[in-house]
Amino acid sequence: MRFSGVRCRFLLLSIRGGMAHRGDGGSAQNGGSCDEGWRAYDPVSGIGGEGALMSASEETSGDGGISSLFSVSGKVAVVTGGSRGIGAMIASGLVRAGCRVYITARKAAECDAKAAELSAFGECVSVPSNLAGPDGIDRLMEVVGAREDRLHILVNNAGAAWGAPLEEYPLDAFDKLWNVNVKALFELTVRCLPLLRKAASVADPGRVVHIGSIDGLTIPATENYAYSTTKAGVHMLTRHLASQLARDPITVNAIAPGPFDSKMMAFVLDDPATRAEVAQRIPLGRIGEPDDVAGAVIYLSSRAGRYVTGTVIPVDGGAAFARASSGR
Numbered sequence: 001m002r003f004s005g006v007r008c009r010f011l012l013l014s015i016r017g018g019m020a021h022r023g024d025g026g027s028a029q030n031g032g033s034c035d036e037g038w039r040a041y042d043p044v045s046g047i048g049g050e051g052a053l054m055s056a057s058e059e060t061s062g063d064g065g066i067s068s069l070f071s072v073s074g075k076v077a078v079v080t081g082g083s084r085g086i087g088a089m090i091a092s093g094l095v096r097a098g099c100r101v102y103i104t105a106r107k108a109a110e111c112d113a114k115a116a117e118l119s120a121f122g123e124c125v126s127v128p129s130n131l132a133g134p135d136g137i138d139r140l141m142e143v144v145g146a147r148e149d150r151l152h153i154l155v156n157n158a159g160a161a162w163g164a165p166l167e168e169y170p171l172d173a174f175d176k177l178w179n180v181n182v183k184a185l186f187e188l189t190v191r192c193l194p195l196l197r198k199a200a201s202v203a204d205p206g207r208v209v210h211i212g213s214i215d216g217l218t219i220p221a222t223e224n225y226a227y228s229t230t231k232a233g234v235h236m237l238t239r240h241l242a243s244q245l246a247r248d249p250i251t252v253n254a255i256a257p258g259p260f261d262s263k264m265m266a267f268v269l270d271d272p273a274t275r276a277e278v279a280q281r282i283p284l285g286r287i288g289e290p291d292d293v294a295g296a297v298i299y300l301s302s303r304a305g306r307y308v309t310g311t312v313i314p315v316d317g318g319a320a321f322a323r324a325s326s327g328r
């Protein structure tokens with residue numbers, strides 16, 4: 001069924017009627033009642049105010065705002081672990097889509113080189129730092145805070161893996177992976193909240209995207225016990241933070257990638273025989289490509305994704321459901 005523009009506008013205004021929204025920069029505390037940071041909509045005029053669901057420019061664009069549905073242009077983003085692999089794929093997508101992107105990694109030369117490479121397509125700033133180290137998050141926040149008064153998108157991508165046979169599995173792998181995959185992700189998200197809240201409105205919530213894994217959804221083929229456990233933790237933390245931050249409003253979602261080319265996956269994907277085996281187990285029959293994961297982050301960060309929160313989205317060619325239905 002198709003709605004005419006007039007009918008759609010009517011439905012939207014009906015939905016708006018009586019809603020109360022927090023304006024830009026509201027001091028986001030839980031509570032529920034209308035406080036100083038909240039304003040009631042005028043259901044008659046509909047348009048206007050920082051919390052409007054459709055901006056005046058969208059109203060006058062002639063296409064009901066559809067041309068800007070997936071736009072992230074002009075937004076500021078942080079992508080951790082953006083120097084290579086999936087983080088670089090995401091950073092590249094966001095830079096090309098018109099975001100100013102800050103990338104982090106421990107290896108300064110690699111991080112600087114990736115930022116220089118991506119700067120050919122837009123704005124990319126390298127901030128080398130060890131997020132699991134004693135002052136890595138301080139350093140990142142110092143640089144971003146000195147240059148930006150608001151942050152629209154945080155992509156918590158940096159992560160590490162560890163595989164070993166069960167009885168040889170080192171216990172300190174749990175500490176190492178917990179620190180990088182979960183604790184640093186949690187701390188950075190909390191530290192970014194003031195900047196995210198400044199950018200957030202009902203019309204365009206702040207966005208946090210965690211990179212989890214299908215290994216946190218289904219039982220992995222490899223013996224990576226601490227990895228699968230921490231990634232399941234990332235997915236749970238996604239839902240918990242989404243519930244806590246929805247009123248700010250900040251959305252929190254996770255992407256659970258299947259196999260993508262990266263240093264982490266080189267031990268499997270660099271060998272043509274095992275690569276073919278892995279691809280063959282994926283219903284869509286191939287390894288993930290940069291646009292697959294960049295597209296998912298852009299969707300979640302755009303107007304198209306503003307009503308999605310607390311989800312874990314597998315971007316895996318169907319690998320997770322195939323594993324689940326085969327009992328693996």
Ligand SMILES: NC(=O)c1ccc[n+]([C@@H]2O[C@H](COP(=O)([O-])OP(=O)(O)OC[C@H]3O[C@@H](n4cnc5c(N)ncnc54)[C@H](OP(=O)(O)O)[C@@H]3O)[C@@H](O)[C@H]2O)c1
Pocket residue numbers: 080081082083084085086087104105106107108110129130131132133136157158159160161180211212213214256257258259260261262263264265
């Ligand atoms: N590739 C896949 O198939 C796949 C599948 C599912 C999930 N994932 C997830 O996707 C994310 C990216 O993985 P990837 O495969 O792209 O791995 P990767 O190639 O090893 O890249 C990891 C990135 O994180 C950075 N990093 C690691 N530890 C860090 C730390 N303590 N502080 C700051 N930066 C750090 C690395 O740079 P430095 O080494 O210089 O620090 C690098 O930029 C991870 O969360 C991973 O679990 C990957």
